[in-house]
Amino acid sequence: MRNRAKFSIPTKYILGFLAILCGVLVVLSFISESFTSTVKNTAAKVVIPVQRGMNHVGLWLSDKAELVKDYKQLRKENEELKEKIDTMQAENSILIQQQSELEKLRELYQLDDIYSDYPKVAARVISAQPDNWFSAFTIDKGSEDGILMDMNVIAGAGLVGRVTYVGKHYSTVTTIINDDSNVSAKSASSSDNCIVNGDLELMDQGYIKVSNISKDATMQEGDMLLTSYISDKYVPGILIGYISNITDDGNKLTKSANLLPVVDFSQLEEVLVITQLKESIEEETTAP
Numbered sequence: 525m526r527n528r529a530k531f532s533i534p535t536k537y538i539l540g541f542l543a544i545l546c547g548v549l550v551v552l553s554f555i556s557e558s559f560t561s562t563v564k565n566t567a568a569k570v571v572i573p574v575q576r577g578m579n580h581v582g583l584w585l586s587d588k589a590e591l592v593k594d595y596k597q598l599r600k601e602n603e604e605l606k607e608k609i610d611t612m613q614a615e616n617s618i619l620i621q622q623q624s625e626l627e628k629l630r631e632l633y634q635l636d637d638i639y640s641d642y643p644k645v646a647a648r649v650i651s652a653q654p655d656n657w658f659s660a661f662t663i664d665k666g667s668e669d670g671i672l673m674d675m676n677v678i679a680g681a682g683l684v685g686r687v688t689y690v691g692k693h694y695s696t697v698t699t700i701i702n703d704d705s706n707v708s709a710k711s712a713s714s715s716d717n718c719i720v721n722g723d724l725e726l727m728d729q730g731y732i733k734v735s736n737i738s739k740d741a742t743m744q745e746g747d748m749l750l751t752s753y754i755s756d757k758y759v760p761g762i763l764i765g766y767i768s769n770i771t772d773d774g775n776k777l778t779k780s781a782n783l784l785p786v787v788d789f790s791q792l793e794e795v796l797v798i799t800q801l802k803e804s805i806e807e808e809t810t811a812p
Contacts, residue, residue, distance in 0.1 A: 636796060639678065642759060644796040645669060647677075650694065657727055658792045659702040666693045670799055674757050679795040682763035682786040683707070683751060687797065695797075700764065701727045701789050708755035709734075709764055712748040716741035720749065720764055720783055727789070731782035734767065739777055743767060749783060759802050 636644055647663035665671050667690050677684040677697050685699035700707055705722035718741075721733040737743060747767045751758040765785040772779055 639762065639798070642798045642800050644678075644798050645671075647695075647795050647797055649792050649795065652792075655724070657701055657724060657789045658699055659722070659724055659789075660688075660696060660698050661792065663695050663697060663795060663797070664693070665797060666691045666695050668692050671695045671797060672799075672801060674801060676751075676757075676759050676762065676798040676802075677795050678762060678798065679792060680787040682765070683758070684787055684789075684792070684795055686757055697795070699789060701732050701785065707758055707764065708752045709749040710752040711741075711743045711767070712750050713744070714742045714747065716743045717752055717754065718743070718749070718781075726782070731768065731784055732765075734781040734783045735778070737770070737779035737781060739772070739779060741779065743770065743779075743781075745770060755802065757802055759798060759800065759805060 645665060647665040647669075649658070649661050650664050652658050652661040663677075671687060671690050673687055673690055675687045677686060677699075683700060685697050685702070685705065687695050688698040689696035698705060700720060700722055701724060702722040703724055705720075707720040708717065709720045710717050716738060717736070718734050719736045721735055723731075723733045726732055734749070745767060749764045749767060751760055751762040751764060753760045763786055765783040768782045768784055770779055770781040
């Protein structure tokens with residue numbers, strides 16, 4: 525079968541028809557006012573709703589654009605505020621740290637004044653044992669700074685411990701709460717002698733041991749214990765803590781008690797090292 529020929533109108537005929545139609549409409553608009561009015565009304569019915577719709581869409585898009593602009597502005601301001609808050613928090617943290625360090629320095633200054641008879645050097649704690657308490661720790665002063673073995677260390681309101689190892693630029697301090705620590709002590713009120721024994725297990729309750737109290741001692745609850753003159757490692761007169769829970773021993777010859785240390789062994793940052801050894805004090809007192 526032969527393909528049917530496609531019907532098509534030449535473009536020039538279409539253009540010619542449209543031109544004639546436009547011409548007729550122009551002529552009619554001049555001749556007939558009613559025809560012009562009809563055309564305008566018809567156009568208005570079509571154009572006005574479209575125009576209103578376009579206006580509505582335009583206003584909606586404008587509002588959204590404003591919202592986007594406001595959102596970007598608010599986001600920028602929020603980021604700026606966050607930066608300011610971060611800066612203020614950092615500055616506040618620095619101020620709090622400086623205030624804390626100032627208070628600790630004041631405590632050391634007051635402690636230095638209390639024990640003004642002894643020469644001292646300040647040191648910072650740079651590491652400690654991995655336990656709940658500072659039973660032993662390292663300070664940033666060593667032999668190059670004049671530190672020697674057995675020099676006494678104080679902080680807060682009293683005795684911390686003594687130097688048990690000396691390096692060139694650091695030293696190790698063993699504290700009085702360490703299980704291996706023994707300190708000869710006496711009551712400030714009655715001068716009764718006793719031994720303060722380190723006890724990390726008891727320290728969890730806030731105390732360490734006191735032993736070898738004479739059964740005839742007049743030591744009482746709340747008495748202050750100081751380092752005694754008979755101690756072989758500790759200089760005399762350093763406050764250790766306060767007596768508590770005095771009990772009679774099974775041998776009926778001695779008493780035992782607990783001691784509440786005056787130093788907070790959970791938070792040590794700065795200490796004072798007494799640079800005068802006990803043996804040098806004994807030499808001074810026995811010298812002619």
